[in-house]
Structures are given as structure tokens and as C-alpha cells.
Amino acid sequence: QKEVEQDPGPLSVPEGAIVSLNxxxxxxxxxxxxxxxxxSRKGPELLMYTYxxxxxxxxxxxxxxxxxxxxxxxxxxxSQPSDSATYLCxxxxxxxxxxxxxxxxxxRLQVQP
Amino acid sequence: NAGVTQTPKFRIxxxxxxxxxxxxxxxxxxxxxxxxxxPGMGLKxxxxxxxxxxxxxxxVPNGYNVSxxxxxxxxxxxxxxxxxxxxxxxxxxxxxxxxxxxxxxxxGTRLTxx
Numbered sequence: 001q002k003e004v005e006q007d008p009g010p011l012s013v014p015e016g017a018i019v020s021l022n023x024x025x026x027x028x029x030x031x032x033x034x035x036x037x038x039x040s041r042k043g044p045e046l047l048m049y050t051y052x053x054x055x056x057x058x059x060x061x062x063x064x065x066x067x068x069x070x071x072x073x074x075x076x077x078x079s080q081p082s083d084s085a086t087y088l089c090x091x092x093x094x095x096x097x098x099x100x101x102x103x104x105x106x107x108r109l110q111v112q113p
Numbered sequence: 114n115a116g117v118t119q120t121p122k123f124r125i126x127x128x129x130x131x132x133x134x135x136x137x138x139x140x141x142x143x144x145x146x147x148x149x150x151x152p153g154m155g156l157k158x159x160x161x162x163x164x165x166x167x168x169x170x171x172x173v174p175n176g177y178n179v180s181x182x183x184x185x186x187x188x189x190x191x192x193x194x195x196x197x198x199x200x201x202x203x204x205x206x207x208x209x210x211x212x213x214x215x216x217x218x219x220x221g222t223r224l225t226x227x
Binding site: 004006008034041042043044045046049088097098099100101103104105106 | 117144146153154155156158161163169171203205207209215216218219220221
């Protein structure tokens with residue numbers, strides 16, 4: 001079983017739709033939760049982060065963490081063609097060591113104009 | 114700031130050849146990382162460094178070596194390239210102080226071993 005599971009998609013939606021992207025994880029020690037966006041042939045860039053449980057909103061994006069269910073979500077409102085990318089969830093332990101991230105495999109999103 | 118830079122962008126190697134993937138950052142970050150990204154598999158940590166002179170293995174270190182002689186540079190060495198090392202390689206850095214968690218990624222190097 002992978003430590004972090006993410007549906008690879010592709011997910012195709014019309015412009016303006018609400019998009020829901022999800023990850024489940026098995027290690028209850030994860031404390032930091034992130035969403036990275038990766039455009040084709042580019043490096044990942046940080047989109048959202050959350051520490052422990054709860055919600056965080058930034059413009060059209062909302063990140064949710066449910067630690068009791070080991071489930072995290074990213075919602076995109078009023079989706080735009082420019083949101084077409086691969087979305088990677090990532091998590092980290094509260095360690096002071098290597099601070100490395102454990103990534104999901106990514107969900108490819110296509111927003112149709 | 115240029116951020117994290119990687120060279121080359123693309124490379125084709127023959128089986129058994131060696132090469133070095135270059136990575137540099139100009140943000141004075143202590144932590145640096147090498148990941149590989151295979152289709153549908155997410156990013157896997159190869160090696161990391163918490164400062165100049167200090168390196169350690171990640172999840173998939175076999176077939177690779179690293180060094181960190183300066184804060185800015187973190188090259189990844191492939192010895193005796195194998196087809197299983199065909200992948201996209203990303204270098205990343207992190208400030209390493211306080212509770213900061215963001216990793217800044219370079220643009221990647223696409224490597225094909227045939």
C-alpha cells in the first residue's frame with residue numbers, strides 16, 4: 001500500500017465548474033499538508049498548505065484536511081483553462097531532520113473552455 | 114533571484130555511461146533535495162542535504178551519488194547508467210529554518226537511458 005494515494009485522473013471539467021481533488025494517506029504522523037501544481041514540463045510549485053486539521057482558503061482555492069479520516073482535499077471554484085495542470089498532494093512529518101515531502105502520484109486536470 | 118536552476122534540460126545516455134546533473138540555488142537555502150518523477154508514480158526522494166558537507170540517502174539512492182561542497186550547489190552523479198534511471202529529475206531547496214515547509218523546485222532534467 002502506498003503511503004499517499006491519489007487518483008491519477010485525467011479529470012476533465014468545463015470552464016466555471018467546481019473541481020474537487022483528493023488524497024488519502026496511511027501515516028497518522030503527517031502534520032503538514034500541501035498541494036503543488038505542476039504545469040507540463042515544469043517543476044512543481046506550491047499552491048496551498050495547511051498545518052494539521054482544518055480549512056484554508058486562498059482566492060478560488062480551498063484546502064481541507066481531515067486527520068481523523070486521513071483525507072485531504074483541494075477545491076477549485078470557477079475553474080479556468082489556466083488551471084489545467086497536474087495537482088500533487090504532499091505531506092510532511094513534524095520532524096527537524098530532513099524535512100522531506102511524501103508525494104501523491106498527481107491528478108491531471110483539464111479545464112475545457 | 115534565479116531561484117533553483119538545473120542543467121542540462123535534456124540528456125540521452127547510453128547504458129553504462131556516467132553523467133552529472135547540476136543544481137544550483139541562489140536563495141541561501143540550507144536544505145537541498147534530489148527527486149525523480151516517473152509517470153504515474155509521483156516524486157521519490159533520491160538524496161538530500163541539510164547543509165554544505167552533509168548529505169544523506171532518501172528512498173531510492175541506488176545508482177546515484179551526491180556531494181555538497183557549497184551552500185549553492187548540489188550535483189547528482191549517475192554512474193553506470195541503466196534504463197531504469199530514465200526519468201525526470203528535480204532538484205529542490207528549502208530554507209531549513211523555523212517552521213518553513215515550502216520546497217522550491219527547479220525546472221527539471223529529462224534523462225533517457227538507452
